[in-house]
Amino acid sequence: MGVVDRMRSPRLPTALALHLPDWLVERLDEVGPLPDLDARVGLVLDLARGNIDHSLGGPFAAAVFSIPHGELLAAGVNLVVPTRTPVAHAEIVALAFAGQRLGSHDLGASGPTELVTSCEPCAMCLGALPWSGVTRVVSAARDEDARAVGFDEGDKPGDWATSLRARGIEVVEDVRRAEAAEVLRTYQRLGGLIYNGRTGG
Numbered sequence: 001m002g003v004v005d006r007m008r009s010p011r012l013p014t015a016l017a018l019h020l021p022d023w024l025v026e027r028l029d030e031v032g033p034l035p036d037l038d039a040r041v042g043l044v045l046d047l048a049r050g051n052i053d054h055s056l057g058g059p060f061a062a063a064v065f066s067i068p069h070g071e072l073l074a075a076g077v078n079l080v081v082p083t084r085t086p087v088a089h090a091e092i093v094a095l096a097f098a099g100q101r102l103g104s105h106d107l108g109a110s111g112p113t114e115l116v117t118s119c120e121p122c123a124m125c126l127g128a129l130p131w132s133g134v135t136r137v138v139s140a141a142r143d144e145d146a147r148a149v150g151f152d153e154g155d156k157p158g159d160w161a162t163s164l165r166a167r168g169i170e171v172v173e174d175v176r177r178a179e180a181a182e183v184l185r186t187y188q189r190l191g192g193l194i195y196n197g198r199t200g201g
């Protein structure tokens with residue numbers, strides 16, 4: 001074997017595919033336009049509950065819609081554990097699929113879009129939002145609701161919404177928050193895996 005052959009050996013992964021679970025694909029086929037914000041959040045909470053019911057990952061879901069008509073462009077659930085992908089948070093998955101749906105890395109290039117998330121974005125997802133091009137972010141549960149069941153949201157600015165608004169991204173918080181917090185507690189009650197980055201020690 002020559003040097004070139006050795007370099008081509010599949011020693012390291014060189015491609016990555018993210019697949020939405022079958023139950024989610026089937027669910028998305030049924031979704032029509034959702035011009036009502038409450039209904040869009042309701043869909044995302046249903047998806048978070050679905051991810052618990054199918055025991056596939058964390059109790060988080062997100063979706064990207066065109067606004068104002070509420071056409072669903074993409075959805076995501078937390079796929080960290082089943083795909084062995086530490087960054088596959090629901091928001092990241094939804095943003096990635098929305099880029100495929102729109103044919104652009106800039107999710108605002110062909111009109112305003114909205115990311116709806118079942119829980120306020122963690123430090124990583126917050127960082128991704130300005131790069132995504134979405135024009136509005138809507139969240140249901142709060143950071144403290146996630147922390148209350150053991151999830152680490154990472155180090156974020158105290159007023160995360162202000163940092164997005166400063167970049168021209170509209171932020172709407174606490175839509176159906178009580179219901180969203182209950183989704184998180186359900187996951188905890190059922191003994192769902194709480195995974196976090198190592199914090200040392």
Ligand SMILES: [Zn+2]
Nearest residue numbers: 089122124125
């Ligand atoms: Zn996140």
